[in-house]
Amino acid sequence: MKAAVDKGLRTGVIFGIVIVVMFLIGFTVTGAELVGKLFGVSTPSNTMPSLSFFALFMILMGTWTGTIAAQHPLVEADTWKRALTAGISAGAFSGLLAAVIGFLFGGLNSSKIDPRTYLPSISPESIKMFLFGQTSLVGSLMIFALLTFSALAGASLSYFLRSNNGLKSGTSAATNSISAVMRSERMTSLLQNKYARYVMMLVFAAILLILPRTWGSYWNYVFGTVGIYIILGLGLNIITGWAGQLVIGYVAFFAVGAYTFSLLTAPEPHHLMLNFWVALGLGVLAAGISGLLIGLPILNLRGDYLAIVTLGFAEIIRIMLKSDLMTAYTAGPRGIRDIAGPTLFGKSFISDVDFMYLIIIAVLVVTFLANRLQNSRTGKAWYAINLDETVARATGINAFASKLLALSLSAAVAGLAGALFASRNQFTGPDDHALMVSINVICLVIVGGIGNIPGIFLGAFALKGLPEILRETESYRLLIFGVLLIVMMRLRPEGFLPAKRPKLEKNSGKEA
């Protein structure tokens, strides 16, 4: 029994702190808005979401607290009494913390001190909502009771689920069953069946064909960005995921591609006005060559030199593009406007739907390329260098040449993404190529699953698509990013979808 109370208190502390921090940064309001969105009620800006949504949000938090508290092995081993004890003590403790903070701020509110002078995200309205519109004493008691009871409910729910189905918890059960289905014999044989695969491909292609027409321009824009980030992620994955050489300034190659393309097609500053496809090819080529040139002097070295050198390269490019010195050649900080859109047989198609198709095709091409390379002789050499460069050299792999190839392929893919990006926006400037782009790409590769192509798709959707869907959370994007990365590193250090190795021995008879 003591173990249960112990575990409950520890969980309660964590969740209590989380709730207090949420309150302090104003997330309680955003959370309530999100809950409202689930029910299809959008909250206009400058108004507070309804109290019931806030209550529901708090109940969710409390339930979560209780579920986690009841999951400790010491608690699990025994009766429902333990689970409920853990739940109730967790809920009570987090509720206590929340009540104390609510009481304090309620006091501030009633003595007409504006907390915004110290904590900009808290408004008197949000404090009022936190106390359910009651006086500070009644409100804090209410929130205490709410959290305690919902934690109790969460604990009994988790106990109920476990004792009925032998499941650990709702969420892990769902992921487990999905992966079990994916791994089961029937599924693998279905995936390996040629015709089944063709049918799936057709369905997939049909979906890709129809979706951009039905989305509307906003979603085309969002998913176009996701597509470009998928391309970037796949490109970075070649050098960082497979060959294991960290590149921090990946945006440099993106910029080289974008600027080469833009300067060749825009009316200003050079009036070259080249054809879209020619310029696209040249942009890819220029980026690839820049990767080659960067790699030549440093890839003979091991360790993180490449990361530092590319970081410097990215900054040099961005600052050069901004400088007065280059204004005559690259249009300076104003950026380049009126960049050409794609043309086909003399007809230009620059509508958002058409461009979405172009991005989808580019994503498919890069995916195809990456997929072919992944388990080829070259891909194995890259992975060998990643795992142990000394041994890779001793087995006859020219590590320098391999790494150079990986870097220039990577850079060329980034160039493609850059050219598409510039063409879609019909504008590119130095601020499009800030270091944050590189960080985003590294994050999406790591979160999705380093070295794994589906993982990169998932990462791009999670990191570039979700924030657009959850617009309310925009101001917390970096916070959520950080939390997500820490949680990832703790729970799934290899990413959501870690890379798997192919089964070559088992399949060796079948192919022949």
Add this chain to the structure above:
Amino acid sequence: MSTCIETKQVSKIFGGLTAVNTVDVVVTENIIASIIGPNGAGKTTLFNCISGYYTPEHGQIEFYGMPIQGQPTYAVATMGIARTYQNIRLFGDMTAIENIMVGQYPRFKAGWVDAVLSTRRERDEEKQSIEESVRLLKFVGLAGLGDSLARNLPYGAQRRLEIARALANKPRLLLLDEPTAGMNPQETGKMTHFIRSLRDELGITILLIEHDMRVVMDISDQITVLDYGTKIAEGKPKEIQSNQRVIEAYLGPDVTSLTKKYQLRKKQRYDAKS
């Protein structure tokens, strides 16, 4: 019989320390030669010089008459010198069969363009590569374990996989750095048998470093003894066993008197007990 590998007056110096000092070793084709010596004698350094990991400061290393010192590691490997490591160094996150396929790297030609276009060369090579790897797995006794990750294999299997990876390149010279380290007598016996079969069945010349004297005396055709970087003896196992300098290098000078003292004490203890 032609000479497989020959080191001529090879020296390797680290700062002030001469790790290998004017060492001459001649290994003829198709024999098992051993290098022994106390810890820090420079055995592994000599190995690293041969496999191209270090460039010796002085002297020459010839592989079938071709000078190879100073060449990059991958070029030496491509010529047909393969090696294993004292502490096993497999590509742990790859499967066993992939480890072998990486070992085959220099023997195939398909580049990244072939891979992207899936050319005939790529497909043929891939098929041949997998077939050979499966055969090699069987040869080292790891059939059926090919698809498990290398780091999940048991210790003995990892040792054999490392040798399989070295063999994948069809080497003419195989450098084995303590192949029986950390094995029990039974596994050691199996490994000894296996090494001998490499020489007899595949005709590979083997140069090995080993601390287990029973293994060394059992399988070597030729033994070279190093101490403090210099060669102190060379010859057949019988000759080495009775070589005074070798005994001194291992057990220290005045070993005969020490041995007498030890025996005396043992006898005293025995007497006291009874």
